[in-house]
Amino acid sequence: MAVGKMKKMRPYSPGQGRLLIHKYYWPLTGVLIVAVVGIIAYLSMSTHDHISGGRFVGFVGPGKCKQCHRKQYDSWQKTRMANSFDVLKPGVKAEEKRMAGLDPVKDYTGEETCLSCHTTGYGLAGGFVSIEKTPEMAGVTCESCHGYGGTYVNSVMDPKKPMFSTAAARESGLVYPPREKVCRSCHNERSPFFGMHYKFDYEERVKLGTHQHFQLKYEHGK
Numbered sequence: 478m479a480v481g482k483m484k485k486m487r488p489y490s491p492g493q494g495r496l497l498i499h500k501y502y503w504p505l506t507g508v509l510i511v512a513v514v515g516i517i518a519y520l521s522m523s524t525h526d527h528i529s530g531g532r533f534v535g536f537v538g539p540g541k542c543k544q545c546h547r548k549q550y551d552s553w554q555k556t557r558m559a560n561s562f563d564v565l566k567p568g569v570k571a572e573e574k575r576m577a578g579l580d581p582v583k584d585y586t587g588e589e590t591c592l593s594c595h596t597t598g599y600g601l602a603g604g605f606v607s608i609e610k611t612p613e614m615a616g617v618t619c620e621s622c623h624g625y626g627g628t629y630v631n632s633v634m635d636p637k638k639p640m641f642s643t644a645a646a647r648e649s650g651l652v653y654p655p656r657e658k659v660c661r662s663c664h665n666e667r668s669p670f671f672g673m674h675y676k677f678d679y680e681e682r683v684k685l686g687t688h689q690h691f692q693l694k695y696e697h698g699k
């Protein structure tokens with residue numbers, strides 16, 4: 478910024494004047510840069526602190542959403558998607574697996590090809606790594622449908638300013654409402670269960686598969 482300002486000043490400051498500006502502005506520019514970098518580092522450290530203990534993450538996990546959305550959380554926990562990691566275990570859904578050409582006694586819980594759809598954020602910042610390291614990210618959690626929370630939780634979505642607009646939340650990363658395209662990122666032909674007769678009717682599946690919906694306290698707009 479300071480460099481930009483200096484350039485602007487150039488045409489107006491002949492010879493000596495220009496040198497003087499260099500002399501006095503360069504140390505100032507240095508101090509400014511150090512200060513700005515310091516402030517940015519401090520701010521990013523403190524915002525990520527309360528999200529995940531100082532680690533930079535994209536995903537915050539359903540436990541975080543639960544703090545403010547208890548009803549949705551409780552209802553979501555009972556859905557098949559919340560527990561979709563369990564079906565990767567050996568012996569579970571054996572008949573279904575056999576019919577889809579999978580090995581019913583095999584342990585698929587570490588299988589990369591399955592994890593992208595049966596966990597949240599696999600391979601992404603803050604997302605699923607393994608059941609031992611990131612148990613909270615197993616299954617299809619809030620952020621699979623609503624987008625990763627690191628960008629909107631505790632910034633736009635702040636209980637002290639609960640009247641934010643949906644547009645502002647969306648701008649910072651909230652996916653709301655999640656439409657058919659979001660579901661199709663997993664409900665597609667890469668799934669071993671996507672057979673000739675596979676049908677995905679959005680309206681019907683939203684009622685079946687997501688959490689119960691509750692009236693929000695405030696109007697947030699479209």
Ligand code: HEC
Nearest residue numbers: 564565570573579585590591594663664665667668669670
């Ligand atoms: C592209 C995403 C995707 C991938 C990859 C994927 N799945 Fe799934 N899986 C799904 C979806 C979506 C369903 C739910 C299907 C439905 O009922 O609509 C499902 C359902 C299942 C079920 C339950 C079937 C039933 O009828 O109850 C099992 C078991 C399963 N998957 C195992 C696996 C295994 C093992 C792998 C890896 C070899 C795998 N999946 C890879 C998306 C995927």
Ligand code: HEC
Nearest residue numbers: 557558561564594595617621655659660663682683685686
């Ligand atoms: C991250 C991947 C992923 C996303 C995104 C996703 N699903 Fe699923 N869904 C799954 C998996 C995996 C299962 C299988 C769970 C099981 O059977 O254990 C499943 C199962 C379901 C089921 C239960 C199966 C049945 O036939 O009743 C419904 C309903 C469903 N999803 C609806 C949706 C809807 C609606 C959306 C979008 C709003 C959506 N899903 C988004 C992965 C996903």
Ligand code: HEC
Nearest residue numbers: 539542546549550553617618619622654655687689690691
């Ligand atoms: C499978 C996708 C999916 C998952 C997983 C999911 N949601 Fe939703 N969520 C939706 C859909 C779809 C809507 C409703 C959009 C509409 O009204 O058309 C919604 C709506 C909401 C709303 C608005 C109020 C309401 O009750 O409708 C909140 C808050 C919310 N979800 C929070 C959560 C939280 C917290 C979690 C995890 C505990 C979660 N969601 C998990 C799909 C999902």
Ligand code: HEC
Nearest residue numbers: 541542545619623626630634636639643653693694695697
């Ligand atoms: C610190 C509190 C807090 C946390 C944590 C939080 N939210 Fe929210 N959220 C809010 C508030 C406040 C509202 C507005 C509630 C109302 O109007 O009743 C809201 C509204 C929403 C809505 C509706 C948005 C709209 O424009 O209508 C969705 C969807 C949602 N939250 C999803 C999530 C998800 C997913 C997570 C976790 C990644 C999460 N929230 C974490 C406070 C929070």
